[in-house]
Amino acid sequence: MQPRKDLDRIPPVSINRFATYHRILSWLEDSGVMTVSSEGLAEFAGVTSANVRRDLSRLGAFGTRGSGYEVAILRQKIGESLGVGGDRPVCIAGVGNLGKALLTYPGLSRGGFRICALYDADPAKVGTDAAGHRIEHIDNLPEANRKDPAVIAVITSPAMVAQDIAGKLYSVGVREILNFAPVHLTLPSDAVIRNLDVGMELLVLSFHETRRNANRNANSNANRSG
Amino acid sequence: MQPRKDLDRIPPVSINRFATYHRILSWLEDSGVMTVSSEGLAEFAGVTSANVRRDLSRLGAFGTRGSGYEVAILRQKIGESLGVGGDRPVCIAGVGNLGKALLTYPGLSRGGFRICALYDADPAKVGTDAAGHRIEHIDNLPEANRKDPAVIAVITSPAMVAQDIAGKLYSVGVREILNFAPVHLTLPSDAVIRNLDVGMELLVLSFHETRRNANRNANSNANRSG
DNA sequence: AGATGTGAAATACTTCACAGCA
DNA sequence: TGCTGTGAAGTATTTCACATCT
Numbered sequence: 001m002q003p004r005k006d007l008d009r010i011p012p013v014s015i016n017r018f019a020t021y022h023r024i025l026s027w028l029e030d031s032g033v034m035t036v037s038s039e040g041l042a043e044f045a046g047v048t049s050a051n052v053r054r055d056l057s058r059l060g061a062f063g064t065r066g067s068g069y070e071v072a073i074l075r076q077k078i079g080e081s082l083g084v085g086g087d088r089p090v091c092i093a094g095v096g097n098l099g100k101a102l103l104t105y106p107g108l109s110r111g112g113f114r115i116c117a118l119y120d121a122d123p124a125k126v127g128t129d130a131a132g133h134r135i136e137h138i139d140n141l142p143e144a145n146r147k148d149p150a151v152i153a154v155i156t157s158p159a160m161v162a163q164d165i166a167g168k169l170y171s172v173g174v175r176e177i178l179n180f181a182p183v184h185l186t187l188p189s190d191a192v193i194r195n196l197d198v199g200m201e202l203l204v205l206s207f208h209e210t211r212r213n214a215n216r217n218a219n220s221n222a223n224r225s226g
Numbered sequence: 227m228q229p230r231k232d233l234d235r236i237p238p239v240s241i242n243r244f245a246t247y248h249r250i251l252s253w254l255e256d257s258g259v260m261t262v263s264s265e266g267l268a269e270f271a272g273v274t275s276a277n278v279r280r281d282l283s284r285l286g287a288f289g290t291r292g293s294g295y296e297v298a299i300l301r302q303k304i305g306e307s308l309g310v311g312g313d314r315p316v317c318i319a320g321v322g323n324l325g326k327a328l329l330t331y332p333g334l335s336r337g338g339f340r341i342c343a344l345y346d347a348d349p350a351k352v353g354t355d356a357a358g359h360r361i362e363h364i365d366n367l368p369e370a371n372r373k374d375p376a377v378i379a380v381i382t383s384p385a386m387v388a389q390d391i392a393g394k395l396y397s398v399g400v401r402e403i404l405n406f407a408p409v410h411l412t413l414p415s416d417a418v419i420r421n422l423d424v425g426m427e428l429l430v431l432s433f434h435e436t437r438r439n440a441n442r443n444a445n446s447n448a449n450r451s452g
Numbered sequence: 453a454g455a456t457g458t459g460a461a462a463t464a465c466t467t468c469a470c471a472g473c474a
Numbered sequence: 475t476g477c478t479g480t481g482a483a484g485t486a487t488t489t490c491a492c493a494t495c496t
Contacts, residue, residue: 067496206337
């Protein structure tokens with residue numbers, strides 16, 4: 001009598017992987033694949049099969065011993081947990097190059113997300129249209145958000161104003177934030193903030209390149225498992 | 227004789243944080259701050275002070291007991307490890323909205339990265355200029371890359387061709403890849419791939435929103451059947 | 453046979469707490 | 475006194491390995 005397990009105890013790393021699994025399963029389903037083993041899924045996701053099985057067992061057991069998981073069912077189950085299919089209105093704060101790029105990003109509508117509002121502080125932009133959405137002034141957020149409240153916000157503003165915008169968003173009830181601005185945002189602990197910092201990712205790659213060159217002296221084959 | 231510690235053993239999570247610290251330190255230096263404590267750095271980075279000290283100790287010790295770390299020196303040290311300051315030519319494969327947004331992204335040049343080439347498969351784009359760079363056809367990669375070899379590549383192409391592009395990049399010697407396309411790239415194990423998947427990040431946030439609502443309904447012991 | 457689901461062991465990472473230096 | 479650097483303890487996550495089911 002447990003339709004689902006204790007979702008509160010799912011480790012953050014597992015949650016990230018669920019999103020990966022979901023993407024892979026969507027692709028497998030589109031390709032007409034009916035079943036997949038933990039090993040197969042693991043290979044696509046770049047993790048171990050034990051890791052996959054442990055993750056999936058957290059949502060409850062629905063694999064078939066001897067054959068694996070039914071792609072459609074597994075995708076459905078993970079999708080439910082991730083909230084795919086529900087109404088997910090997303091607002092974008094900061095309509096610069098990056099914000100505009102997101103407007104036409106296919107993954108947004110494909111994932112069931114719907115842009116509900118655009119905000120900017122530039123008077124030249126406010127009132128104009130971008131991809132069919134009227135750009136509102138960020139100070140108008142409380143009123144504009146009342147009409148069609150966002151549950152997720154994407155911050156693509158300059159770093160300097162990101163914290164201020166985050167505070168405004170929190171105050172109107174937005175709790176999930178995807179932050180592209182290269183600053184650490186501080187909000188009450190019930191907010192969930194995901195940071196996507198291109199500059200930081202490049203630095204991490206740069207580190208690996210530096211290490212690669214340093215290791216060229218000691219020419220050993222260090223194999224990372226996992 | 228240990229001017230620096232065993233860099234091979236630095237945990238991946240620490241490496242990510244080094245990039246964060248570096249960003250914060252750059253900002254502090256620009257603001258004229260001379261020294262910073264592990265506690266101060268921790269607050270900006272959103273981690274604990276013990277975590278900061280442990281991380282920094284992996285690069286060797288250079289704090290001053292009683293006062294903290296010298297901002298300029300610490301930034302310099304971390305920058306060395308991350309490879310900041312060296313020549314880091316970056317090419318961008320896929321000059322759509324996202325690729326264009328990256329061209330003007332300040333974090334790129336600020337981090338010491340230099341765009342060395344742009345690639346696209348669209349004949350209408352090839353030969354045109356974007357932000358001062360001529361767009362080359364992706365099939366021309368081997369030749370174009372020879373002139374000014376990239377060490378890092380950013381893939382902002384459609385998902386369907388991302389794996390093909392990744393293979394081409396690998397074959398001309400690029401080992402560090404920042405992938406925006408929503409697919410898992412498979413390359414030999416000496417390649418380092420970082421994925422920035424906006425759709426996946428939104429799914430993770432969506433999960434948290436879903437869980438938040440589920441908890442709100444969990445006031446009663448009512449049994450929901452799925 | 454072949455693959456899941458999961459205790460138990462191993463490993464990775466974080467935090468405590470304090471000796472030791474400026 | 476104040477803050478770093480680090481053993482030791484604690485917590486989180488991964489992997490092993492195998493009983494269990496189809």
